[in-house]
Amino acid sequence: MVASANTRLRLETVNLTALFGQSSAVRAVSLLFPAHTVTAIIGPSGCGKSTLLRCLNRMHELNPDASVTGQVLLDEVDIYAKDVNPVELRRRIGMVFQRPTPFPTMSIYENVAAGLRVNGKQPRAETDSAVERALQQAALWDEVKDRLHTSAVALSGGQQQRLCIARAVAPQPEILLLDEPTASLDPAGTQRIEELCHALKRLYTIVIVTHNMQQAARVSDYTAFMYLGNLIEVGRTEEIFTKPKVEQTEAYITGRFG
Amino acid sequence: MNRAFRRHLTSRLMTALVVVLSAIAVLALVLILGDLVVKGASSIDWAFFTKSPVPAGESGGGVANAIVGTGIIVGVAALIGVPVGVGAGIYLAEYGSGRLGFTIRFIADVLNGTPSIVIGIIAWTFLVKPTGRFSALAGSVALAVLMIPMLARTTEEMVRLVPHSLREAALALGYPRWRTSLKVVARTALSGIVTGCLVGIARIAGETAPLLFTALGNLNFSLSVTHPMQTLSLQIYVYATGPFDEWHRLAWASAVVLMGLVLLISLVARWVTRQRYGSVR
Numbered sequence: 001m002v003a004s005a006n007t008r009l010r011l012e013t014v015n016l017t018a019l020f021g022q023s024s025a026v027r028a029v030s031l032l033f034p035a036h037t038v039t040a041i042i043g044p045s046g047c048g049k050s051t052l053l054r055c056l057n058r059m060h061e062l063n064p065d066a067s068v069t070g071q072v073l074l075d076e077v078d079i080y081a082k083d084v085n086p087v088e089l090r091r092r093i094g095m096v097f098q099r100p101t102p103f104p105t106m107s108i109y110e111n112v113a114a115g116l117r118v119n120g121k122q123p124r125a126e127t128d129s130a131v132e133r134a135l136q137q138a139a140l141w142d143e144v145k146d147r148l149h150t151s152a153v154a155l156s157g158g159q160q161q162r163l164c165i166a167r168a169v170a171p172q173p174e175i176l177l178l179d180e181p182t183a184s185l186d187p188a189g190t191q192r193i194e195e196l197c198h199a200l201k202r203l204y205t206i207v208i209v210t211h212n213m214q215q216a217a218r219v220s221d222y223t224a225f226m227y228l229g230n231l232i233e234v235g236r237t238e239e240i241f242t243k244p245k246v247e248q249t250e251a252y253i254t255g256r257f258g
Numbered sequence: 259m260n261r262a263f264r265r266h267l268t269s270r271l272m273t274a275l276v277v278v279l280s281a282i283a284v285l286a287l288v289l290i291l292g293d294l295v296v297k298g299a300s301s302i303d304w305a306f307f308t309k310s311p312v313p314a315g316e317s318g319g320g321v322a323n324a325i326v327g328t329g330i331i332v333g334v335a336a337l338i339g340v341p342v343g344v345g346a347g348i349y350l351a352e353y354g355s356g357r358l359g360f361t362i363r364f365i366a367d368v369l370n371g372t373p374s375i376v377i378g379i380i381a382w383t384f385l386v387k388p389t390g391r392f393s394a395l396a397g398s399v400a401l402a403v404l405m406i407p408m409l410a411r412t413t414e415e416m417v418r419l420v421p422h423s424l425r426e427a428a429l430a431l432g433y434p435r436w437r438t439s440l441k442v443v444a445r446t447a448l449s450g451i452v453t454g455c456l457v458g459i460a461r462i463a464g465e466t467a468p469l470l471f472t473a474l475g476n477l478n479f480s481l482s483v484t485h486p487m488q489t490l491s492l493q494i495y496v497y498a499t500g501p502f503d504e505w506h507r508l509a510w511a512s513a514v515v516l517m518g519l520v521l522l523i524s525l526v527a528r529w530v531t532r533q534r535y536g537s538v539r
Contacts, residue, residue, distance in 0.1 A: 059430060064355075091432030101427035105445045115431040167431065 010035040010205045011056065011175055015070035018051050018060055025051040027229040028070065033175075033222075038197050038206040040220035040237065042213060044252070048229040049209045053177050056207065057093040058086040074175070091118065094168030094204070095177040099184050100160030102152035102167075109148040111163055115171040130170055137203070138166035139196055158189025165196060169204065176200065178208040182215065194219050213253055217241050225249045294517060298510035306511060310479045311493075317504055321512050323479040324493040328519070330481070331394050331473055331489055332463050335401035339462075340455050343406040347413020347451070352439045354414070363414075366407035377403050378468035386472060394480075394487035397473030401462040408458045416450030417443055449530055456527035460520045466491040490516040 011033040018026035026048040033039050041049040054060040055068055058079060071078045079089055094115075102111050112131045116122065131148070135141040140162040144155070152163060161181060168176060178197075182190040197206055197219040210216050216223050217237060224234040225248075233246045244250045251257055305320050312319035346366070350359055381400035386392055420443045428438040444451070469475075474486040475496060490512050497509035 057430060059426065062426070062429060087432055087434050089432075090430055095430040097423060097427065097430075099423060101421075101423045103424065103427070103442055103446070105448065114428075118432050118434075118437065164427070171432070 010075065011207075012073045013052075013055070013070065014073065016052070016055060016072060017069045018048070018055050019067045019069075020063065021065045025229055026055065026226075029226075029231045031224055031231060031234060033205055033207055035205050036201050036203075037221040038201050038208060038219050039222040039224060040216035041207065041209045041224045041226060042211065042216045042252075043226035043232075044257070045211065047226040049226050050179055052226070053095075053179055053207060053209050056175070056177055057090050057095055059090075059095065061086070091115070091171055092173050093175040093177060094171070094173035096161070096164050096168050096179065096181050098180040100157060100164050102155070102160050102163050104151075104153045106152060107149045108144050108152045108155070108163060111152045112166045112170050115167055118171075131166075134166040134170035137169050137196075137200060138162040139192060139199075140166055156189075158185050158192060161185060161189065161193060162196070165193070165200075169200070173204065176204040176206045178206065180209055180211065182210075182212070190215070213241075225252060227252070291517065294510065294514050298507075298512075298514035301507045301511035302514060306508075306515075311477050311508075314500070314502055314505070319508075321488075321490065321493055321508065321515070323476065324488040324490045324512065325515065326479070326481070327394065327473070327476070327487040328463060328489040328491075328516075330483065331397045331469070331487060332401065332459060334395065334398035334483065335405060335462055336455070336459050338398065339402035339405035339409060339458070342402070343409025343458070344413045344451055344455070346406065346410040348417055348439060348444055350410060350414040351417035352435075352443065362410075366410045369403070369407035370411065373467070374404055374465055375467035375470070378471050381468065382471035391484075392472060392474035392486045394473050394483040394485065397469045397487070397489075398483070400468035400472050401465060404465065404468060405458045405462050408461065409454055412454035412457070413447075413451050416447040416454060419450065420446045453527045453531045456523050456530065460523040460527070463520055463523070464491055464516060466495050470495075490519070 013029055013031045016026060016029045016031075017024055029052060031039075031052075041052060043049050051060060056072055060066050060068060068080060072080060074089075074092070077084070103114060106114065109131055112134050113127050116127055116130055132141060132145075135144065140159060143159060144163075152160065155163060161184075165176075165181075182193050185193065194215060197208065200206060201221075208216075208219060220237045222234065223237045223240040225232045225240065225244075225246075227248060233240065233244060233249045235245075240249065241253055244253065305318060307320060307325065308322050309318070309320035310323045311321065346362060350363055350366075353359065354363065378400050381396050381403065385396035385399060389396075424442055424446060425438055428442040429435070433442070469489055469492055473489060473492065475492040476486040476488045480487050494509050494512045494516065497505040497512065500506075
């Protein structure tokens with residue numbers, strides 16, 4: 001993949017291998033995620049796409065017997081270097097999961113503000129405007145602005161997922177990781193999230209894991225195809241879906257396996 | 259007899275059996291409560307709540323000293339036991355996968371199975387004997403020791419019920435581990451933890467054995483935690499084993515009040531569980 005001259009490089013993996021104990025879930029993957037693009041990672045279940053995503057914000061290592069070799073470079077700094085604090089790193093990289101995970105004891109407002117408060121106390125007015133901005137970005141503001149202080153779990157599944165996106169973008173991260181964000185949503189909810197991807201890439205660099213190839217084709221600029229932990233092929237989305245270079249990729253996207 | 263009929267019959271028989279068995283269980287409870295109310299309720303009047311006991315042989319008097327004493331001893335026990343028990347429970351659920359967690363869990367289970375009178379004797383050895391006097395505080399400590407393993411285990415269960423995805427969501431936001439445990443996980447489990455605490459308090463409110471060698475009992479009204487103090491359970495023990503009819507009457511009435519108190523705490527526990535929208539149960 002060649003980044004064009006005016007897109008700054010944000011995130012890159014170099015020879016990244018992720019292990020659970022002795023078995024590797026991701027093998028020697030080198031991948032570029034150019035700034036302000038959407039990169040989709042596709043592949044059959046168990047191909048390591050979620051594990052790869054979780055290596056990008058060091059969530060993978062939370063598993064007791066997980067380990068990582070190789071590098072993940074964020075603006076040319078290895079996030080696995082000794083002096084990088086994973087907790088602080090995760091504040092620069094937002095993440096949204098497969099199922100909506102609103103904090104059930106918090107109101108809508110508190111949920112969105114949750115990530116802001118870890119950076120220390122800030123004036124109420126600042127939090128207010130950050131919460132509004134995040135909800136606007138997640139296209140949820142109009143639906144919840146009159147009930148910001150009610151329970152977050154009373155929202156519909158699609159709204160909860162957009163709330164989670166708002167929570168992830170509120171601290172203004174540089175990267176947004178989406179792990180099958182529409183897997184538990186209906187078609188209408190899915191469409192709204194996909195529209196968001198288009199809108200949000202102006203602000204963030206987005207990496208989305210999906211098992212839905214149509215979704216990858218609709219939302220992404222670049223697509224990476226993984227199989228059995230290996231990166232098989234990566235390129236501009238329209239090229240991957242129209243003229244893939246590798247036989248396996250073609251077999252997968254035409255539905256012959258996976 | 260065909261197969262379908264036989265299956266049907268077995269199903270009916272088994273259903274009838276479990277209905278009868280649960281009826282027996284409920285019947286025991288109803289009989290105890292009914293008997294208590296029949297024998298005790300008539301002796302409950304205003305003086306019963308406001309007056310201290312009168313000397314043996316005289317009629318009248320109440321158990322105000324025991325009601326207040328139960329409140330103080332159980333209250334202090336909860337002040338000691340709740341923070342330690344809940345803290346240990348959160349530790350066990352969130353960090354207790356190693357050797358230390360295993361050890362603490364094992365000790366808690368052993369303590370949970372220890373007869374309460376043994377805990378009373380231990381409290382006597384360490385608190386009453388060295389200080390040379392029985393005290394309400396020693397009683398509270400004994401009850402707290404009884405309560406801590408109970409709370410640790412229920413808190414651990416409640417915290418473990420919080421979905422792992424919530425933990426991950428908080429960590430992915432850049433929450434440090436301790437903050438994730440307290441602000442997200444423990445807070446989500448809060449109603450379950452509060453219920454556990456109330457059930458624990460209800461349980462120790464009725465304990466007698468650990469208080470026999472510690473709080474001892476006191477027929478006079480006392481607010482000093484460094485002196486012997488009466489509780490409802492001790493009062494019932496003394497009155498029920500005493501020789502006077504008047505005492506027996508007061509024992510029944512005290513038992514009704516103690517049951518009522520425990521029932522009230524249990525009801526509050528139920529209510530707390532239903533309240534929060536964030537309940538994990």
